[in-house]
Amino acid sequence: MRKDFAVIGLGRFGGSICKELSEKGMHVLAIDSDEAKVNEYKNIAYHSVVLDATDEDALKEIGITNFDHVIVAIGENIQASILTAVILTDLDIKRITVKAQNDYHDKILNRIGVHHVVHPERDMGKRLAHSFISNNILEYLELSNEYSIVEVIAGKKMIGKTLISLDVRAKFGCNIVAIKSGTEIDVSPEADKPLKEGDILIIIGADYDINRFEKAYI
Ligand code: ATP
Ligand code: ATP
Ligand code: CA
Numbered sequence: 001m002r003k004d005f006a007v008i009g010l011g012r013f014g015g016s017i018c019k020e021l022s023e024k025g026m027h028v029l030a031i032d033s034d035e036a037k038v039n040e041y042k043n044i045a046y047h048s049v050v051l052d053a054t055d056e057d058a059l060k061e062i063g064i065t066n067f068d069h070v071i072v073a074i075g076e077n078i079q080a081s082i083l084t085a086v087i088l089t090d091l092d093i094k095r096i097t098v099k100a101q102n103d104y105h106d107k108i109l110n111r112i113g114v115h116h117v118v119h120p121e122r123d124m125g126k127r128l129a130h131s132f133i134s135n136n137i138l139e140y141l142e143l144s145n146e147y148s149i150v151e152v153i154a155g156k157k158m159i160g161k162t163l164i165s166l167d168v169r170a171k172f173g174c175n176i177v178a179i180k181s182g183t184e185i186d187v188s189p190e191a192d193k194p195l196k197e198g199d200i201l202i203i204i205g206a207d208y209d210i211n212r213f214e215k216a217y218i
Helices: 012-023 035-040 056-061 078-090 103-112 120-133 168-172 207-217
Strands: 004-008 027-032 047-050 069-072 095-099 116-118 137-142 147-153 175-181 184-186 200-206
Touching: 004 012, 012 027, 027 035, 035 047, 056 078, 069 078, 078 095, 078 103, 103 116, 120 137, 147 207, 168 175, 168 207, 200 207
Parallel strands: 004 027, 004 069, 027 047, 069 095, 095 116
Antiparallel strands: 137 147, 147 200, 175 184, 175 200
């Protein structure tokens, strides 16, 4: 089933969401108060329109309530972002995602009842920082304050060893959910298969436990 999206604010973040969704065949309505921005997305998005999202009547007029998911990517103008979020939550839009600029903005958006508040710059910074700590950490995804998923290149000490002999779950409390070897990915890795050089492990667990595991083997 196709979903209809509306993206409000075509900066780098909103613009990239709009492009990606459109490339995946989704119908996207691209909205910005700046006509030049809207023109940039004319040939990318399914529809595009110039409007001020803090104008409730203008949003109603374009039938914003018919959209399955509305993404608000207004950045610098926090007031406009909050006003837009209030209008959208009042209209009972099925799914609303708003980009937050800082923690106060986040707090207000949550209080208003926005379903999904995102912090792309902060999260990307965190992910990159983890990848800078060690050349072996390829990806880092925070699941909660305590839990994460990381993608790491198997350390030298692990090559030739099996998950059983490394005893990862019992010793470190984390789970290796998948192992990538070249272009292949094994999503429920056998515990008695020796690891090869260049294997990439996808590990899920508490940050504390993942850290202990990395210190020991990566
Ligand atoms: P990014 O970092 O994603 O590039 P940003 O966080 O710097 O963006 P801005 O450039 O301030 O955010 O805003 C993103 C877009 O939102 C801009 O193109 C701007 O014209 C648009 N915008 C701002 N206010 C409104 C509004 N009231 N209605 C519609 N669009 C708006
Ligand atoms: P457990 O009681 O810990 O679940 P098990 O009875 O399932 O172990 P095996 O599957 O043979 O026994 O695994 C033995 C040990 O190998 C586990 O205790 C664990 O430490 C480690 N292990 C096996 N598979 C994984 C995995 N996917 N991720 C992390 N560790 C694993
Ligand atoms: Ca920005």
